[in-house]
Amino acid sequence: GTTDIFDYPVGARAMALGGAYVTAADDPFSLYWNPATLDNVQAMSIGFYHTGLSGGAKYDYLSYVYPTITYGTFSAGLLRLALSDIPTRADDATYLGSQDYSRTLYMVGYGKYLFPWLSVGVTVKIEHLNMPGYFDAGSLGSYSESAIGGDLGLVVASPLQSGMLRDWLVGFNYQNAVQRTLQLADEREHSPRNFRFGLSRKFYIGGGANHLLGAFAVDNSQAEDVPNYYHFGGEFGFKETLMLRLGYNRRGDYSDGYGMTWGLGIRYIGFQIDYSYWSGVDAFFTGSHRISVTADIGKTRAQKVTDREAEQMRRIQEEAQKAIEDARRNTFYTGIAEAREYFEKADYPRAFS
Numbered sequence: 631g632t633t634d635i636f637d638y639p640v641g642a643r644a645m646a647l648g649g650a651y652v653t654a655a656d657d658p659f660s661l662y663w664n665p666a667t668l669d670n671v672q673a674m675s676i677g678f679y680h681t682g683l684s685g686g687a688k689y690d691y692l693s694y695v696y697p698t699i700t701y702g703t704f705s706a707g708l709l710r711l712a713l714s715d716i717p718t719r720a721d722d723a724t725y726l727g728s729q730d731y732s733r734t735l736y737m738v739g740y741g742k743y744l745f746p747w748l749s750v751g752v753t754v755k756i757e758h759l760n761m762p763g764y765f766d767a768g769s770l771g772s773y774s775e776s777a778i779g780g781d782l783g784l785v786v787a788s789p790l791q792s793g794m795l796r797d798w799l800v801g802f803n804y805q806n807a808v809q810r811t812l813q814l815a816d817e818r819e820h821s822p823r824n825f826r827f828g829l830s831r832k833f834y835i836g837g838g839a840n841h842l843l844g845a846f847a848v849d850n851s852q853a854e855d856v857p858n859y860y861h862f863g864g865e866f867g868f869k870e871t872l873m874l875r876l877g878y879n880r881r882g883d884y885s886d887g888y889g890m891t892w893g894l895g896i897r898y899i900g901f902q903i904d905y906s907y908w909s910g911v912d913a914f915f916t917g918s919h920r921i922s923v924t925a926d927i928g929k930t931r932a933q934k935v936t937d938r939e940a941e942q943m944r945r946i947q948e949e950a951q952k953a954i955e956d957a958r959r960n961t962f963y964t965g966i967a968e969a970r971e972y973f974e975k976a977d978y979p980r981a982f983s
Contacts, residue, residue: 634821636711638681640679641904643873643906643922644659645891646865646876646906647845647865648862648863649849649877650847652803653801654667654843657677657902658671659691659922660695661705662737664785665739665741665753666784667783667801669703669741669743671695673926674696675926676692676927677691677693677695678692679692679923688710691708702741705737705740705741706738708734715728716762733757735756741783750785751782751784753780754780757779759774760772777810779806785800787800797833801829803828804824805824809821822852824850826847826848827847828846830846845861846862846863847860859880861879862878863877871896872894875893877892878891891908900927903923904922905920906921969981
């Protein structure tokens with residue numbers, strides 16, 4: 631229980647930035663990194679990431695994000711670590727068959743900007759464990775259990791508006807603020823709490839068509855004898871179409887050395903493919919190539935706001951036009967009624983007028 635089994639990062643963009651994604655997240659991977667950044671997602675979207683680990687294990691992430699105009703952003707996803715077809719043998723080496731091992735984390739998150747400078751978020755996580763049991767009465771058994779936990783997130787924008795002090799984002803993600811607890815053999819495992827701190831700033835250049843992003847993050851595990859992890863990342867975006875990234879991360883005690891990361895992303899008509907090369911501080915997981923995919927579905931929040939304002943303006947114009955027509959109609963029928971009265975009195979000039 632010194633680390634969470636789901637601590638291995640997800641998302642090629644986040645990995646290319648060295649894991650410095652606490653405040654930089656603005657895609658479906660926000661659900662994993664910091665729920666307070668969910669409201670940065672501008673369009674309904676889905677994200678997928680797959681990793682092949684040692685021994686044939688698989689690590690998969692899938693999430694869906696639904697931003698609203700005024701009620702914040704909702705998200706749901708899952709993270710799964712699985713190993714299939716594990717050969718099982720008796721004490722005398724007799725082959726008994728194969729079994730599967732999996733741990734799945736179901737996540738539901740919500741984030742919202744309460745003020746232009748403050749965003750908050752929460753993630754509820756339900757873990758389901760399925761693992762091989764013991765050989766009993768001539769058959770293979772299995773063991774399963776579930777647990778619930780949660781994360782809390784916060785992002786604050788710099789109140790300063792001068793020079794280099796403006797536009798900075800400072801964020802916190804308290805992972806496993808509500809710890810998940812599972813029974814493993816004779817021990818109960820508690821998912822350790824981890825306090826993530828991060829900051830970032832995006833600089834717009836070339837008239838706003840291009841950007842330069844700088845980000846930093848640190849992981850402070852509440853488990854004993856676990857050093858801090860430091861993460862640095864930078865990204866250059868060309869017309870929001872091509873992104874080049876570079877990152878660096880290391881453990882505080884240098885026990886696993888350090889790692890450089892790099893990657894790129896390509897975005898076109900709502901689809902984005904990100905690639906990263908990760909040679910981080912995870913000694914068990916050697917240097918590897920990672921790819922993730924995100925796709926926007928429908929219009930962005932800004933487009934929805936524009937459409938809503940256009941609809942409101944159209945409705946106002948229709949109401950104004952109706953009022954004008956009603957006034958004209960009222961004037962016409964009132965005039966006709968008066969004309970009849972004058973006509974019946976033989977006052978023809980006034981009736982004509």
